[in-house]
Amino acid sequence: MEYGFQQLVLLNSADYQRAELPLDDSVSLIAPNNTGKTSLINALQFLLIIDRRRMDFGAHEFDKTRRFYFPSNSSYILMEVSLPQSGTVVLGCVGKGVSHDYEYFAYQGGLITEDFRQEDGSLVTQPRLITHLAQKNRTLFRYNATEFRDLIYGGRRTRNSHEPDFTVFRLEHNSDAQPFQQVLTRTLRLDKLSSTDVKSYLLQIFKRDLPDANIDFKQEWDKAFAEVNAERAQFLAAKNQLNAINKLAEQVEARLVLRGKLIAWCPKINNALAQWQQHYQQEEEQIQIQLSKLQEEQKRQFTKGQELAGQRVMLDQALTELKNKSQQQEELDNQFALVSSRETLEAALNSAQQKLDHQTTLIGQSHNRSASLIQRDITNRKQALQQLQRQKESLADNLYLQLSKHLPPEQLERLNRALSAQVMTLRPEQFKLNTDTLKSLLEETDTLKLPGLELSLSALTAQHQQLGRQALEEQITDNQQQLQSLQEQLETAQQHDQAKIKKHQLEKEKRTCEEALKQYDILLKLRANQATRADETGTTESALKNVCEQLAQSGQLAQALTDRINQQHLALQHLVNKHKIIDRIKNRRTDTDPQFSYLADMKHHPWLAEPEWPLEQLAQQLETYQTNCKTLLEYNQQIELTLSQLHSSGLTKYQYSETADIELAAIINFSQQLDKEEEALDKKARSAVINVTASLHELRSGLHAFQGKMREFNRLISHRRLSDLKIFKIEAQDETQLVEAIDMLIDTAKGIDSGDTFELFNHGSILDNEQLERAKQLLIDEGNARQGLKIADLFRLVFIVAKNEQQPESFQEIDSAASNGTVLMAKLVTGLAMLHLMQDKRHKTRAICYLDEALALDRHNQKSLIITAQEFGFALIFASPSPLTTARYCVPIHQTNGKNNISKTSWQLLEDLDEDSP
Amino acid sequence: MNHFTSTLNQLDKLALLFKELSNGKHINRTGDASLWVALEHDKTLYQSLFKALGFELRFDERGFAWFHTDEISSNISKTSRQLALLFMVIFDTQADAGKPLIHFSDWIVDRTLLSQAFEKHQTLLIAENLDIDALLLLLESAARLGFTQQSRGHWQLLPAVCRYLDHFESLANQQRKDEVQLADTETKEIKE
Structure with missing residues (x-):
């Protein structure tokens, strides 16, 4: 007996009341279209595919499918399989009721349909199945889907001792389970096998035989060059920034020195600062004491100086006074050099007095009237005399007389008020008179109107009085006598004035004599004191000299004191300044930055010992320390800035070092080793080229290997006769552009030296050679688009078909290669060959394959297919509306009460007849 | 419906492909690698989809695809x-x-x-x-x-x-055939 599938039974499932289908040989399943042939075969998916994701029921959704196959908890799909290791076993699937879920089971023994019926003929329900079968001496094992799948594909690792081995499909490799199931599913629905499926399955089947078929070319490529490019970028960044790095190195070195210095100085500074306050107070106190003493001394000295100055002033004054007196005496001596005694002066005085007295008497006797007054009287008297004489001359005829003749008296009176006496006395030749006009002018009582002038006459008096000759002569004589008297008075008056002038002179003389007498008395006194005064002058001068000397000494002393006080002040100021500086720095210390607390732990150069400095120098030292701290911080800042510039310029190689010091040392070291780095880069580049070339080689040889495998596969299928096809094979044809590109790059990489080769493979570079560049770009583009290149990308499957006496033709799609029947055969052969490749040849278990629309095949081809399927280890099930006599079984589907039915009793077993026999 | 939507969502290059192809562009393996790979990956799906929209997507094994129109009926621009x-x-x-x-x-x-x-x-x-x-x-x-x-x-x-x-x-080829045919006819005529 041949091991393998024996029969398939459906109970209350897929619209079958009961279906019993032989699987141990070729079957012609007979029924009109749409009567459940495919449903029957598809039921096998539950037992063979198991994983619902991989099952394929065409357009039907799985939930509907499940309801269709498992409408109740007494719906069964059962298959009898004969296994070499466990004998005949039954694999089954039973519905669980309203949920339309199902569970798997298996037991050892033959498949007897009646075992699933109760005594009343009804089917056993799922909950009672174990008990029921136990009554039939069947030990039933229940499984979930995963366990069941592992069970029949031999993937189960542990098994109970009493549990039989239910493995149906033994595969060469357990990992083939997935493609095997996929191909198997397709084998149940061969019409859907496409060239894409074939390619994918073949790739999976041959996966192990291909050299690292999973190579991700792009990843290999990126990996190989990423490092080199990254290293190169670092190298170039360092090279470009060499000046900055050299400067950085200097700063780092200076910082190391400075750190050492500050580490050494810090305790000294702290110690000195602790002592400073006491030192400062002591120093200040001493200076203050000293200063007080000096100031006291200065005060004393000042008082003394003031006293001396006072004395000097007094002495100066005394001396001046003495000198003045001497000078006065000298002057008086000169003045009275000709005076022999006082009496001379007294006599002169008396004489002067007497003269004065005489003159005073003379003046007292003279008239009181002055000469000028008398002179004025004379002048007036002369004018009056002249007027009288003129009147006398015009006595015969004058203006007044003319007017008095022609004018009424009131008009003459008015006119006399307006015209002077001289006018009235004018002679006839001296005027012209127009009486009428004059009268008209004098009509107004108190007003005289002249052309252009109007005079009021009320305030005026009469100017001219017309005298008679006698009266005139009397008046003339009188005036002449008075004029005579006045002339005499004038002479007398003139003599009186001269006497007065003389009296003034005499008074002055008298006063001069009195003054001279007084001065002479002084002189006499001075002469009397002259000797005493000479003594006094000598004493005073000596005293003054002494005082001046003392003052000079005192000044020097005061200056010395002031200098000393200033010195002390300066010292104090200096001390206070120092204290202020120290205090300021102490309160604003730069070394409060956290890093100074762990400076000693940081990398530094040890600071050489230096002489101790006194506390007085603390301020300077503190300032130096402070400056150094600042410088250190500046270095930090500069170094940090340079470092960040280096980072942004791309030198990030050591960015993630443990500390910045380590990174800096590494960068500096790196910059000093650039020559060696360049060599190392070249080596790495060469190695990257080798890696990429190797992966290209690997892809290329993978393609060759696959093509080799395809030749084996073609040998497997090519000797099956397929309809009228002379040749049927599947070839992996190169994707020319890609393969040529790979070949070109491999060949070029072999041929040129390493430096150029690197550029050849480097993503960023552009090659001079147009074709090489295109080849490279193609691989990069394809690699990007496909997330890596795989062997599968390097070829396409073509189906080569040649009918008898025709040239082979190649087709990309199997469906377009030939007629429907031939295509079906080709698909079947291809699918079976693939399954055959996967199965373990040592444990052959016959399975089934299914071909719908089998009438498309002629009888010859049917037979050929049955044989081919047998050779690959499959029993072929044809489905068609009418029986095919080439099959071993003819199985019709009957319909009873609207349900499909296949009974074992209706199986028709066909025996081969020798066609050649009569 | 969900299946349909999720399938459509998978075709992330659909819009671009349709735009390019319907503008008469040929999608080449060289030059349009990403579009080409998308077409190649879901070839059947794209062909069905475009067919439903009234376009025939054709592939040439030498590495290009295009919307085919019957040139006999169309005016050559x-x-x-x-x-x-x-x-x-x-x-x-x-x-x-x-x-x-x-x-x-x-x-x-x-x-x-x-x-x-x-x-x-x-x-x-x-x-x-x-x-x-x-x-x-x-x-x-x-x-x-x-x-x-x-x-x-x-x-x-x-x-x-x-x-x-x-x-x-x-x-x-046609020209060559015509020439041969013409030559044959001439030879025949000469013989006759």
Whole structure:
């Protein structure tokens, strides 16, 4: 007996009341279209595919499918399989009721349909199945889907001792389970096998035989060059920034020195600062004491100086006074050099007095009237005399007389008020008179109107009085006598004035004599004191000299004191300044930055010992320390800035070092080793080229290997006769552009030296050679688009078909290669060959394959297919509306009460007849 | 419905592909790698989808795809005619220079090559109002249709040009056949 599938039974499932289908040989399943042939075969998916994701029921959704196959908890799909290791076993699937879920089971023994019926003929329900079968001496094992799948594909690792081995499909490799199931599913629905499926399955089947078929070319490529490019970028960044790095190195070195210095100085500074306050107070106190003493001394000295100055002033004054007196005496001596005694002066005085007295008497006797007054009287008297004489001359005829003749008296009176006496006395030749006009002018009582002038006459008096000759002569004589008297008075008056002038002179003389007498008395006194005064002058001068000397000494002393006080002040100021500086720095210390607390732990150069400095120098030292701290911080800042510039310029190689010091040392070291780095880069580049070339080689040889495998596969299928096809094979044809590109790059990489080769493979570079560049770009583009290149990308499957006496033709799609029947055969052969490749040849278990629309095949081809399927280890099930006599079984589907039915009793077993026999 | 939506969502290049293809562009393996890979990956799906929209998506194993229209019924546009002329003069010039036609994608198509072609086919090109600058402009139109692409300062012919090349070859074959037939007829007539 041949091991393998024996029969398939459906109970209350897929619209079958009961279906019993032989699987141990070729079957012609007979029924009109749409009567459940495919449903029957598809039921096998539950037992063979198991994983619902991989099952394929065409357009039907799985939930509907499940309801269709498992409408109740007494719906069964059962298959009898004969296994070499466990004998005949039954694999089954039973519905669980309203949920339309199902569970798997298996037991050892033959498949007897009646075992699933109760005594009343009804089917056993799922909950009672174990008990029921136990009554039939069947030990039933229940499984979930995963366990069941592992069970029949031999993937189960542990098994109970009493549990039989239910493995149906033994595969060469357990990992083939997935493609095997996929191909198997397709084998149940061969019409859907496409060239894409074939390619994918073949790739999976041959996966192990291909050299690292999973190579991700792009990843290999990126990996190989990423490092080199990254290293190169670092190298170039360092090279470009060499000046900055050299400067950085200097700063780092200076910082190391400075750190050492500050580490050494810090305790000294702290110690000195602790002592400073006491030192400062002591120093200040001493200076203050000293200063007080000096100031006291200065005060004393000042008082003394003031006293001396006072004395000097007094002495100066005394001396001046003495000198003045001497000078006065000298002057008086000169003045009275000709005076022999006082009496001379007294006599002169008396004489002067007497003269004065005489003159005073003379003046007292003279008239009181002055000469000028008398002179004025004379002048007036002369004018009056002249007027009288003129009147006398015009006595015969004058203006007044003319007017008095022609004018009424009131008009003459008015006119006399307006015209002077001289006018009235004018002679006839001296005027012209127009009486009428004059009268008209004098009509107004108190007003005289002249052309252009109007005079009021009320305030005026009469100017001219017309005298008679006698009266005139009397008046003339009188005036002449008075004029005579006045002339005499004038002479007398003139003599009186001269006497007065003389009296003034005499008074002055008298006063001069009195003054001279007084001065002479002084002189006499001075002469009397002259000797005493000479003594006094000598004493005073000596005293003054002494005082001046003392003052000079005192000044020097005061200056010395002031200098000393200033010195002390300066010292104090200096001390206070120092204290202020120290205090300021102490309160604003730069070394409060956290890093100074762990400076000693940081990398530094040890600071050489230096002489101790006194506390007085603390301020300077503190300032130096402070400056150094600042410088250190500046270095930090500069170094940090340079470092960040280096980072942004791309030198990030050591960015993630443990500390910045380590990174800096590494960068500096790196910059000093650039020559060696360049060599190392070249080596790495060469190695990257080798890696990429190797992966290209690997892809290329993978393609060759696959093509080799395809030749084996073609040998497997090519000797099956397929309809009228002379040749049927599947070839992996190169994707020319890609393969040529790979070949070109491999060949070029072999041929040129390493430096150029690197550029050849480097993503960023552009090659001079147009074709090489295109080849490279193609691989990069394809690699990007496909997330890596795989062997599968390097070829396409073509189906080569040649009918008898025709040239082979190649087709990309199997469906377009030939007629429907031939295509079906080709698909079947291809699918079976693939399954055959996967199965373990040592444990052959016959399975089934299914071909719908089998009438498309002629009888010859049917037979050929049955044989081919047998050779690959499959029993072929044809489905068609009418029986095919080439099959071993003819199985019709009957319909009873609207349900499909296949009974074992209706199986028709066909025996081969020798066609050649009569 | 969900299945349909999720399937559509998988086709992330659909919009771009439809835009390019419906504008008459050929999608080439060289030059449009990502679009080509998308088409190749879901070939059946795209073909069905575009078919439902009334377009026939055709693939050529030499690495290009396009929306096929029945050329007999469609009017050949001026551009199409001029492109045929352009490719013809390029192929002719290169063939005369002994360059294998099948490697046309390796050629450097630039002003120098176009000048040579223009010199050789001056009469023909002038009749079509085409000078060298017009030919360069035509290469740009060809780029929009997926026949050429610009690369490093010159033009490169893309696999889709095979459609023109095939056409030229069939015309040449037809011509040869006609000549043979004519020669046969003449021989026959002479014999008779």
